[in-house]
Amino acid sequence: MTPALDNVFAALADPTRRAILAMLLEDDMAVTDVAAPFDMSLAAISKHLVVLSNAGLISQEKRGRVKWCKLEPDAMREASVWMQGFGQFEAVNLDAFERFLEAEIQIGVDIPSGNEQDM
Amino acid sequence: MTPALDNVFAALADPTRRAILAMLLEDDMAVTDVAAPFDMSLAAISKHLVVLSNAGLISQEKRGRVKWCKLEPDAMREASVWMQGFGQFEAVNLDAFERFLEAEIQIGVDIPSGNEQDM
DNA sequence: GGAAACGTCAACCAAATGGTTGAATATCAG
DNA sequence: CTGATATTCAACCATTTGGTTGACGTTTCC
Numbered sequence: 329m330t331p332a333l334d335n336v337f338a339a340l341a342d343p344t345r346r347a348i349l350a351m352l353l354e355d356d357m358a359v360t361d362v363a364a365p366f367d368m369s370l371a372a373i374s375k376h377l378v379v380l381s382n383a384g385l386i387s388q389e390k391r392g393r394v395k396w397c398k399l400e401p402d403a404m405r406e407a408s409v410w411m412q413g414f415g416q417f418e419a420v421n422l423d424a425f426e427r428f429l430e431a432e433i434q435i436g437v438d439i440p441s442g443n444e445q446d447m
Numbered sequence: 448m449t450p451a452l453d454n455v456f457a458a459l460a461d462p463t464r465r466a467i468l469a470m471l472l473e474d475d476m477a478v479t480d481v482a483a484p485f486d487m488s489l490a491a492i493s494k495h496l497v498v499l500s501n502a503g504l505i506s507q508e509k510r511g512r513v514k515w516c517k518l519e520p521d522a523m524r525e526a527s528v529w530m531q532g533f534g535q536f537e538a539v540n541l542d543a544f545e546r547f548l549e550a551e552i553q554i555g556v557d558i559p560s561g562n563e564q565d566m
Numbered sequence: 567g568g569a570a571a572c573g574t575c576a577a578c579c580a581a582a583t584g585g586t587t588g589a590a591t592a593t594c595a596g
Numbered sequence: 597c598t599g600a601t602a603t604t605c606a607a608c609c610a611t612t613t614g615g616t617t618g619a620c621g622t623t624t625c626c
Binding site: 338342344368369371372375376379392393394 | 613614615616617622623624
Binding site: 333334337338340341342343346404407408410411412 | 452453456457459460461462465523526527529530531
């Protein structure tokens, strides 16, 4: 079971943790390197990483003495889906639809234009 | 300025508050009516509503002795945008696309099944 | 083997969170 | 005016959170 939305949102509520996620977006990182830019003890960062890990937002794998941190998109996607299911999202759905078309253009589906709602 | 992501995500981290948002999705509600389904004091719900309000997720307008609570999509959309900007989102686009199809079912396109992820 | 690097653990602390109860404040209805 | 309804306020409490420091266990390197 993926971790509860509680954990995901709680993990995302901290700016340090969001910054860490943004860093991991670029590449996997060792704990020490994650901690480097922050004005905070290594132990504190280690705790933040535990929180992110419990939320399923990252995974950690130890190789030798180095523990590598890796972004795990699924948890955040689940949170995003909860939001999507939320209603205000005509705009976002439309937007997602457009992104979908751009990203997957080669699928070649043809959307009959008569059914479109106004935008 | 819209409230910080900190506040939005923190507000979303509580299941009671998420349930309240889901209720407000259906319709605007008075505080007392929001509180009704919960096994919790009215004061507690009132506090939750303050949290949601500070996060910008709802607005409250007092008319007479009744304070009406209304969903405010912007804050959540901003959080969603933060997530979207995050990178992992081919998957979410797909999901949004499927939702789009469900909502607009009469389009009748055929989704290639190779892209599905298990949940 | 011994020292340095990597990371966590344990104890501690201050502040925030989520709940309670009871009193207080408005507003409406008769 | 009186009483009921709607909501918040204030004080309190237990738990969680986000940080610190110092000791500890591993792994690597010479």
